Amino acid sequence: MDYGPCSAVVAVSSSEQHVVVAFSGTGSPVQLIEELLFGFTGMVHFEAVGGQILRYNSRVHDSLYSCVRSIVEDTLTGNSSNHQVILTGHSLGGAQAQLTAARLVADQVVNDSQLHVYAFGAPRVGDVDFAVSYDKLVTNSWRVVYESDPVPQIVPKRLALQPYAYHTKGEVLYQENVSLLSNYTICKENEVM
Secondary structure (H helix, E strand, O other): OOEEEEEEEEEOOOOOOOOEEOOOOOOHHHHHHHHHHHHOOOEEEOOOOOOOEEHHHHHHHHHHHHHHHHHHHHOOHHHOOOOOEEEEEOOOHHHHHHHHHHHHHHOOOOHHHHHHEEEEEEOOOOOOHHHHHHHHHHHOOOEEEEOOOOOOHHHOOOOOOOEEEEEOOOOOOOOOOOOOOOOOOEEEOOOOO
16 A cells, blocks of 8 residues: 555465554655654544544544555455454554554454554654553554654653653663664553553
């Protein structure tokens, strides 16, 4: 699926019983500028899950969700109903993986027990109500963060002295270069706690 600067790849492995949806991150310098100028300038209600999410993330999610949902639903019919669903993405793609995961569970397309989310370098997605709702809906979710990466911190936690956006739980924090032998810290709570 390619919706201009926003796209996702869906792969199905019958032998491994997996459906993998990988969301692309920011695709071009123009898209990055658009995200920086308009992406963090307001929130909209995320009706299916609860809470508010960033307007730009909502727009991207709305352009991709129905297609992703359709493919996942079609794949999980019949003999494939027990497939594990893995959603992943980097940066903006990680944010989309989180939004899609929450909505697939809220819409009862997949069970939480068959869903796995791996977001790499994703920004904050929504407000405190979204973070709490997400953490209840999607229990197997991991955000991999490299401490020097600015993207996970680019959306402020506070704006004009008011609470604004929060990360969900399940952070895997690397303080140095990421490799197989790197040390990391697992933060099990969200930023609200």
